[in-house]
Amino acid sequence: MSSQFILVNLKAYKEGMGPRAHMIARAAEEVSEESGIQIGVAPSFFDLHPLSKHFEIPVFAQHLDGVVPGAFTGHVTAAAVRQTGAVGTLINHSERRLTLAEIEASVRAATEAGLVTVICSNNDMTSAAAAALSPTYVAIEPPELIGSGVSVAKADPGIIQRSVAAVHAVNPKVKVLTGAGIQSGECVKIARDLGTDGVLLASSVVKVEDPAIVLRDLVSLL
Numbered sequence: 001m002s003s004q005f006i007l008v009n010l011k012a013y014k015e016g017m018g019p020r021a022h023m024i025a026r027a028a029e030e031v032s033e034e035s036g037i038q039i040g041v042a043p044s045f046f047d048l049h050p051l052s053k054h055f056e057i058p059v060f061a062q063h064l065d066g067v068v069p070g071a072f073t074g075h076v077t078a079a080a081v082r083q084t085g086a087v088g089t090l091i092n093h094s095e096r097r098l099t100l101a102e103i104e105a106s107v108r109a110a111t112e113a114g115l116v117t118v119i120c121s122n123n124d125m126t127s128a129a130a131a132a133l134s135p136t137y138v139a140i141e142p143p144e145l146i147g148s149g150v151s152v153a154k155a156d157p158g159i160i161q162r163s164v165a166a167v168h169a170v171n172p173k174v175k176v177l178t179g180a181g182i183q184s185g186e187c188v189k190i191a192r193d194l195g196t197d198g199v200l201l202a203s204s205v206v207k208v209e210d211p212a213i214v215l216r217d218l219v220s221l222l
């Protein structure tokens with residue numbers, strides 16, 4: 001069985017909220033069962049518990065704050081995310097950037113709460129910096145390709161290769177995901193062949209009528 005991980009970020013897309021989040025999670029669970037490939041979803045905070053309750057697939061938060069429970073307003077603690085039944089979290093997504101100190105605090109809080117951590121990075125240098133914080137995964141996503149429909153695997157395979165090398169030079173235990181424009185089994189295979197442990201993607205699954213068709217294609221060459 002392949003150990004590749006496919007993580008679908010539902011972002012704040014209206015096509016990824018409420019009933020649609022359930023539909024996407026159901027498709028992810030079906031395709032995961034059929035293929036044996038691990039597929040997770042990262043919905044809005046409000047859909048974390050509904051999805052973790054109904055589905056077996058890994059459910060991730062899109063962000064968390066590295067603060068301990070206490071007098072903070074409008075913050076999302078690692079303990080609160082854990083309580084929803086989520087098993088992991090994105091940190092420092094390109095659409096939710098943090099300072100270096102905040103990233104470190106978020107990774108520490110999430111790790112202490114037993115959550116899988118995915119630090120997102122924008123290039124190979126920040127991938128190396130992210131690896132120094134010992135997350136479970138670093139996810140390299142060139143911002144200019146996010147949501148563009150142009151796949152990082154085809155447009156910029158060099159950044160994937162350099163990020164895998166940079167991450168492993170700092171900490172060989174840290175796994176690498178890549179994302180931005182990922183849309184087909186061919187993209188996932190190219191990324192895997194360049195040394196990644198999976199992909200992080202959004203629009204090609206979330207914004208289509210039938211996510212299961214795209215998900216089946218994504219796992220088809222693994």
Ligand SMILES: O=C(CO)COP(=O)(O)O
Nearest residue numbers: 146147180181201202203
């Ligand atoms: O930001 C992303 C996943 O976190 C990538 O988004 P797209 O798959 O829409 O390019």
